[in-house]
Amino acid sequence: xxxxxxxxxxxxxxxxxxxxxxxxxxxxxxxxxxxxxxxxxxxxxxxxxxxxxxxxxxxxxxxxxxxxxxxxxxxxxxxxxxxxxxxxxxxxxxxxxxxxxxxxx
Numbered sequence: 001x002x003x004x005x006x007x008x009x010x011x012x013x014x015x016x017x018x019x020x021x022x023x024x025x026x027x028x029x030x031x032x033x034x035x036x037x038x039x040x041x042x043x044x045x046x047x048x049x050x051x052x053x054x055x056x057x058x059x060x061x062x063x064x065x066x067x068x069x070x071x072x073x074x075x076x077x078x079x080x081x082x083x084x085x086x087x088x089x090x091x092x093x094x095x096x097x098x099x100x101x102x103x104x105x
Contacts, residue, residue, distance in 0.1 A: 003042050004045070010094050015037050016073045026077075026097070033073045034097065041092050047083050068095065 003012035009019040017031050026034070037056070044050060047069060050058035056071040061080070070078045078098050084091040 001042050001044055002089050004091060004093045006093055006095045010097070014095075030073060031076055034077075034079065037071060037079060038094065039071055041079075041081070043095075046081075046085075047088060047092075070098070070102060073097070 005014065009021060009024040012019050013024070013031055015036055016052060016068070017028075017035070019025065029050045033081070038052070040056075041050075047058075050056055053071075057078075058071050059069065061070060068080050068082055070080045072078045076099060080095045080098055082093045082095060084093065
């Protein structure tokens with residue numbers, strides 16, 4: 001899979017381990033799990049392969065978030081992303097890191 005980051009802070013978290021701003025600060029263990037989860041997303045062949053990783057709780061979102069998918073980083077945070085299949089390689093666009101407490105707002 002090809003990984004693309006929709007927002008710069010998501011890219012910085014992945015490549016540098018820090019977003020570089022005060023608004024998007026996360027604890028070191030969350031950043032580490034985020035990096036590991038993005039690495040896993042990069043290694044799979046198709047999004048449906050994520051179902052075999054039960055701890056990720058992979059789901060296709062509905063309602064106003066239809067077309068977006070998510071996986072859990074831990075019990076509190078998840079990564080939202082969109083997939084774009086192509087002939088060569090599926091592209092995953094990582095949209096955001098969301099707190100689960102905000103999931104249904």
